[in-house]
Amino acid sequence: MTVLSLSTKQKYGTLLGPNSAFIPGHYESIATVTVGSGQAASIDFTSIPTTYQHLQVRGMVRQGGAGTGLSNLVFRFNADPLTNGDTSSSNYVGQYFYGNGTSQGAGISNRNYCSDNVNGTATTNTFATFVMDIYDYQDTNKYRFFRCLSGCDLNNGGEVTMWSGFWKNTNALNQLTFYPDNGNFVQYSHVSLYGIKVVA
Amino acid sequence: MALTYEPIATTTLSSATNSVSFTSIPSTYTDLILVCTNVKFTNSAEAGRIQFNSDTGTNYSNVALGGNGTSVSTSKQINVSSGRVMGAFVGPSTTQPETTTIQINDYSNTTTNKTYLSRFNGAGTEVNANVGLWRSTSAINQVTLITTAGNFTSGSVFTLFGIQAS
Numbered sequence: 001m002t003v004l005s006l007s008t009k010q011k012y013g014t015l016l017g018p019n020s021a022f023i024p025g026h027y028e029s030i031a032t033v034t035v036g037s038g039q040a041a042s043i044d045f046t047s048i049p050t051t052y053q054h055l056q057v058r059g060m061v062r063q064g065g066a067g068t069g070l071s072n073l074v075f076r077f078n079a080d081p082l083t084n085g086d087t088s089s090s091n092y093v094g095q096y097f098y099g100n101g102t103s104q105g106a107g108i109s110n111r112n113y114c115s116d117n118v119n120g121t122a123t124t125n126t127f128a129t130f131v132m133d134i135y136d137y138q139d140t141n142k143y144r145f146f147r148c149l150s151g152c153d154l155n156n157g158g159e160v161t162m163w164s165g166f167w168k169n170t171n172a173l174n175q176l177t178f179y180p181d182n183g184n185f186v187q188y189s190h191v192s193l194y195g196i197k198v199v200a
Numbered sequence: 201m202a203l204t205y206e207p208i209a210t211t212t213l214s215s216a217t218n219s220v221s222f223t224s225i226p227s228t229y230t231d232l233i234l235v236c237t238n239v240k241f242t243n244s245a246e247a248g249r250i251q252f253n254s255d256t257g258t259n260y261s262n263v264a265l266g267g268n269g270t271s272v273s274t275s276k277q278i279n280v281s282s283g284r285v286m287g288a289f290v291g292p293s294t295t296q297p298e299t300t301t302i303q304i305n306d307y308s309n310t311t312t313n314k315t316y317l318s319r320f321n322g323a324g325t326e327v328n329a330n331v332g333l334w335r336s337t338s339a340i341n342q343v344t345l346i347t348t349a350g351n352f353t354s355g356s357v358f359t360l361f362g363i364q365a366s
Contacts, residue, residue, distance in 0.1 A: 027205035029366035032230070058231055058363070060305050060315065099265030099329075101276025125337060129305045129315045149303075151317055151331025155261040156278040160317070160331040162265075188311055192230060192365035194204070 026199075028052075032192040039064055039184035043191045045176045048137075052195030055134040057176070059115075059191035060127040065182025067119030070152055070159050073130065075114045076177045077144055077167045087111045087181060094165020100158065109165065113181075115150035116159055120183060127189065128152035137173040144173050204229075204364040211358045216242055216351035221344040222360045227308040229362030234302040234343060237357045241292040243350025244325075248286030250302065251344045252314065252334050256281050259335045264288035266320075266328030282346060283332035285318040287325065294353075296324040307340040314340060 033043045048055070061073055074087055081089040092112040098105060115130035130150035137144060144167040151160035178191055206229075209222055225232070241248070251260075260283040263276045273289045286292055286300050302318040314334040321327055334340075345358065 027363075029204050029364065032365040058303075058305055058365075060312070097265070099263060099272075099274025101263045101274055104265055104272050104274040123313075125312045126333065127306075127312055127315060129303070129317055129331075131303055131305075131317065149317055149319065149329060151263065151315070151329070153261050153263055153276075153315060153331050153333035155333055155335060156276070158261070158263040158276065158331060158333070160263050160265050160329045162329060188309065190306065194363070194365075 026197040028195050030193045030195050032190060034190040035185045035187055037187050039186055041184050042177050042179040043185060045193045048174050048176065048193070049195065050138055050172070051197070053136065053198040054196040055137050056194045056196060057132040057134070057191060058194065060129045061178070061189045061191065062118040062127045062186045063180030063183045064120040064186050065180065066121060067182060068121050069119055069157060070128070071117045071119050072113040072181050073115035073117040073128070074179050074181050075112055077169070077173050078171055078175050079177070080167070080169065087113070091168045092165060093168065094163055096161055096163045098159055098161040114146065114148050114163055114165070116152050116161055117180060118152050120186070123154040126152065126154055134173065140170045140172055143168055143170060206362050208360045208362050213352055213354050213356045216353050218347045218351045219344060220352065220358050221342060223342045225341050225343065225360070226362070227339055227341070228364065230306065230365040231363040232304040232307050232340070232343070233361040233363065234304070235359045235361065236300040236345070238297040239300065239356040240297055240353040241294055241347060241350055242353055243347070244291040244294050245349045247284050247288055248292060248300070249282035249346050249348065250285045250316065250332070251282045251346060252336070252340045253338055253342050254344065255334070255336065260332060262330055262332035264328055264330045266326045268326040283316065283334065284330055285332070285345070286320045287322060288320070288328045288330065290326040293322055293325050296322065298322040298325070304340065310337055310339050312337060
């Protein structure tokens with residue numbers, strides 16, 4: 001079979017003509033939220049598609065609340081707890097392991113924390129960064145599990161933390177919300193949600 | 201949905217060297233991921249380190265957390281001329297290949313300092329996590345990995361990926 005390209009006026013032995021094959025990727029951008037000058041009380045991802053196997057969240061955040069050091073980033077799945085900013089939900093449990101350059105430690109969190117965060121009067125223009133993985137987010141046979149690597153360095157003050165935890169609920173995840181535990185997200189904070197497919 | 205996560209460049213060392221650079225990094229991505237595999241060192245005395253945009257000033261700082269099978273350690277460095285990304289405590293291996301993944305989020309913005317995360321995996325030495333700060337609001341267009349003692353050995357592989365958010 002011969003195909004005549006209307007653009008190159010040349011003949012090709014494939015329907016692709018002079019074009020390379022389109023190979024669909026397995027890591028796709030779903031949505032991004034970037035905080036503007038007005039700050040934001042939360043960063044929300046709603047109606048998360050069901051077409052992926054896993055989710056990854058990548059971001060950098062800073063909060064406007066008073067304080068010079070580090071704080072925590074709070075999250076919730078499917079609007080549980082109902083109130084934004086609520087860190088008292090008993091539906092989450094997790095482990096964390098951290099080092100701050102002077103001391104290290106580990107603990108169990110019964111709160112819905114997932115990452116380091118930076119307080120409002122810490123080193124200017126410095127943000128915490130994190131990469132969070134949420135596996136099998138639609139599997140209704142098990143709890144929703146996540147892990148996260150996060151950290152922030154303030155040039156003499158900072159912390160790197162590994163987190164792992166789960167939401168004690170088997171519902172498919174369709175909504176993900178992040179909020180600070182002190183004040184609002186400041187301008188330039190941004191969080192991106194990605195979906196990862198597996199080969200059928 | 202936007203497709204993303206693309207390889208930008210790969211370097212496989214054909215001879216030992218103490219520096220590997222990725223230059224002219226396009227600004228079209230949101231985040232960078234630098235994956236270092238099959239990496240061995242000719243000297244175990246020093247960690248692998250990172251610099252951005254050829255900046256050798258004392259504009260870097262970092263915090264490390266690591267374990268070596270016996271103990272857990274943390275340490276920090278401030279106002280140093282490069283950031284630590286590999287082998288923070290025991291030092292890297294001269295015999296066993298090791299892997300490191302470095303995450304540089306929002307690398308091209310021009311309003312914030314740049315923070316990176318790294319995870320070093322040395323099966324025969326240590327595992328560690330690092331967070332580092334480069335106190336510059338410049339967009340990152342060059343990433344350089346260095347050793348300050350010895351070299352990366354021949355066969356070490358360094359691949360830079362870009363992730364683009366929608």
